[in-house]
Amino acid sequence: MADMNPVTTPINGTSHCSGCAELLHPELEVHLSLDYRGLTDEEAMKLLLDDIEGWHGNRYYLIHIGKLSLAWSANFEAVCCQDTIDIDDAIPVAPIPTEVKRFIASQIKPRRLTSPGLYEAVVERFGYVVNYGQVQNLWKASFVALLRTSAACEELLYRSAEEVKYLGFTTGLFDLFVHGDQVNEYHVDSTYKTNRAGFELFGIVANVQGSGYPISNMIMNVDSRTNPANQDTHRVAVLKLFFRAMKDRGLNPTFMFCDKDMVRINAIEATWNPSVIRLCFWHLKRAVKTKLGQPKSDPMYNPFQAQHEFPFIRTDFAPVVNAPIRETGLLTTVEQREHILELMGSHYNRHALIPNGETYSSNIAIHQDSTSQMYEYCLEHNLRHARAYLYRNWYTCIHYKRWAESGVDSMIPIGKTTVLIEAHWKVMKRTHLYHYNCACLDLLTYVVLEHYYRKLKMKYQSTVVHRQKTTLFEKTFIAQWHQADRAEVFGISYATNLNLWVCGCVAFLQSPLALCKHLVKAYQASNQLQVVARVVFIQRSQTPPFVRILHTIHHNPYHPGSNHKKSFGLVLLNVVPGESTPSTTMKKSWPARQEQPVAPPAPAPTPMASDEDVPVVVMERTLLATEIRYWDKMTNVARLREEAEEDEIQQEYANMLNSRQAAVFGRAVQNGEVQFVDASIAVELRQRELGRTTTNLQR
Structure with a gap:
């Protein structure tokens, strides 16, 4: 926290870093020169942070700026993002033993410990020879070293400037899917609240047998103040660079699903063909439902342009713009919204390759028919404003091709929503980032590549390659198959x-x-x-x-x-x-x-x-048959061993009975009415069931 007044010098400031030792706050005196007098408060804060960064050697970010109307000075707070301060220069501490360093480095990958848990493990094994800050610094240095030597990723692009910062990288699944010919459908989305620096985490997942597997990620932060009129020009430029880097490495998707974010849509269309864009049907319904539930307003609608594209549209059926008495109320009622969404769902799924009853229609005819159905419904219920919104945002030729399946000829996308990447973010946050509250950027990258990627690699091999498990798509398909049967x-x-x-x-x-x-x-x-x-x-x-x-x-x-x-x-x-x-x-x-x-x-x-x-070639069939015969033999050996153990257990149990009970027990064994599974059951029978069995035999 620092209190700054450009008129008065000197001032006192405190710089603190959560990566240092516990409760360690190194203090320094900052003397402002006369150059600060002509600066604004924001410029003075930035210049002061630059001086502190030069003294500290790490990057600081503003997290709080006080209200100037409540104090005579500018109050602000900045934190270190990466927390890489060397505490050995701040206060005298004991050197870290070599065996402790080796232990910490060895626990990063197999144990998956957090820094508090790792500190407890160090204390239990070595005692209080180091403090928590030293363990945390070694913990971070260890996973950063593993990240730099990891072969599971490739850096695509990197930049760290004042207005924009980003790091793009691929996962080990990139080459597997991109250089093949079976995966050509991908999902694109971004998420927040994954790191302490406030960076946006951008990801692309591949649709493989109904499951999402990430092929690339990018952490990005764009200063919104540098965008003219909030146009997101820097964000579009960064996404174009990201997509271009993957296209140069062979990524040429047939379809790419996303929500209606114009930044992503513009970047994808600039990199590949506009027909690649597929809008998520769930986000489509949410956007339409939200808009149709809002009050009426003057829309941007040209009835003559609409009539030129669709001759059946009347030019007089349009909202009155700048009317003396404006229409009030919502665009539609609840029942009307539900019917409009039902119509859009039917229009979303229609395609020239799918018959409507017994007849086929071309994609152009489907577009005309879908627009006509929506227009007739709005005309029947006098929904002028709703009709203008639906045409302007969804049923023009450009917008219709982005969301309707009939907007693409000769093929139909497999997916309909971005549920795969939404589930991807859910698993990452709730399973892998659960133990790291506001992780630093290095740790976030390490978790994505080492924790989450390792799990997905095992899932891919067990479900897709070795077929040891059934995928969720197959389970759902077979369940609905039996229901339809x-x-x-x-x-x-x-x-x-x-x-x-x-x-x-x-x-x-x-x-x-x-x-x-x-x-x-x-x-x-x-x-x-x-x-x-x-x-x-x-x-x-x-x-x-x-x-x-x-x-x-x-x-x-x-x-x-x-x-x-x-x-x-x-x-x-x-x-x-x-x-x-x-x-x-x-x-x-x-x-x-x-x-x-x-x-x-x-x-x-x-x-x-x-x-x-x-x-499958002849050699593979031979290897497969040999492997199966081997496991059949192993199964027979295990069965014979179990039978021998069962006979031994039965004999041991019979020795514990008297002559009459043993005779009854022997007849039960011959009739197949007694069967022991393993030795643990026999032990349990000796302890708990012997008295009751004896009573039953005597009866």
């Missing part, structure tokens, strides 16, 4: 087509899984693969067929990294006969199911799968 189908025709995996019913149009009961019944009638978790692989596609049900193989040959030469040290899928594979790149994997047959027969040729869909 039990439903009753009436005699109405909806142009159901298994080869294209489309149906003209309303359920298929609104389903985020591209599923309905008509497709399920048609699939069951064709005697194809049984849809069972981890027995089949459900593959979503942006082009027909929109769902492909394939026979799964361990390891999964359909994962995004199957065409890569390296994938986290996994067993290479495409093994060429005659080539040797270094043992350092091989890792033994546990089979997903021990009852898997030695040589699974290939499914019959169907429109849903072809021989090219199963890229």
Whole structure:
């Protein structure tokens, strides 16, 4: 805290740093020169902080500025962002033993301790040889050193200037997804309140089998005072640089989902094609519902321009601008808002590749029909202001292509909302940043790359590559599949087509899984693969067929990294006969199911799968069969061992009984009415069940 008066010198100030030792506040005297007399309060604060930074050697940020009307001096507070003060120069302290330094460095990665927990561990093992500030500084230095040597990231761009500061980097999943041909749909968003410096955390996640995996992040801070008329020009420029750096490294998405933030939209359109933009349907409904619940105002609406684009629009059906008596009230009622949102939901999902009943329409005709439906509803209920808002912000040709699926020809995006990246922020904050209250920027970067990325890497290998777990998308798909299989189908025709995996019913149009009961019944009638978790692989596609049900193989040959030469040290899928594979790149994997047959027969040729869909060579089949036979033998050995232990336990139990009880017990064993699981059950029976068993046998 510092009190500053440009007229009076000297002044007293206090600089404090939370990274120092406990309750350590180094003080200094600041003498203001006469140069401060001609400066404003803000300029004087900035100059004073520059002098303090030169003395301290670290960056300071303003967190509080007092009201000048309440005091005769300017009152402000600034804190050190990185907290890297060397406390050995501030007060005399004991040197840190070498074994303590090694212990702290060894506990960073495996234990995942916070600085308070690490200090307690040091005290328990070495005693009070160091203070909390020393442990905290070594803790930070350790994870910063690990971060700099981490091979799981690549720096994209960096800058630290007065008006803008940013650091962009990729994760280890970037090359895996970007350089493949299966992942081309991404979600973009940003979040706040993750660090003490107030920086914005920007992220991009890839949609892989219905789960989000981050490929890049950027921490960014833009001084809003440097933007002319609050246009966010610096923020747009930084995002353009960020996107351009990833495009230069091979990122060319087909679709990129975001909310209606014009800064991100402008940056994405400037880097890639405008057709890449896909607006989140949830944010769309929230924006429309909020706006239609507000009071009426004079909108920016040109009825002649609207009539030129859509000839059926009347020029006299428009809000009166600058009227002597302005219309009052809300734009719509609650019932009208709900109906408008229902119409927009239907318009959002329609596409030329999906029939409406039994008929197909072009995307241009769908746009015309959707605009006509919304216009007729607003005309019927005299919603002039609502009609002007909906046309100006959602139904013009430019805006319509950003949110409606019919705005893109020949393909349909798999996602509909930005739920994947919203869930990504939720997990990061509530699971990985939970122990770090307002972490510094280095710690935030370390948590993203080491904590969260490590968990996602394990999740990707267990669910997508090794198929040991079922993804949330597959669980939801199979649950709705069985529910649709039990439903009753009436005699109405909806142009159901298994080869294209489309149906003209309303359920298929609104389903985020591209599923309905008509497709399920048609699939069951064709005697194809049984849809069972981890027995089949459900593959979503942006082009027909929109769902492909394939026979799964361990390891999964359909994962995004199957065409890569390296994938986290996994067993290479495409093994060429005659080539040797270094043992350092091989890792033994546990089979997903021990009852898997030695040589699974290939499914019959169907429109849903072809021989090219199963890229498994002869060598891999041989290795797979050998591995399965090995685990079958291990299972038999374990079974024989359990039977021997069971016989021993039964004999031990029989020795504890008298002759009559032993005879009854022997007949029960022969009839298969007695079975022990392990030795712990026998011990429990000896302690608690012996008396009751004896009574039952005597009866």
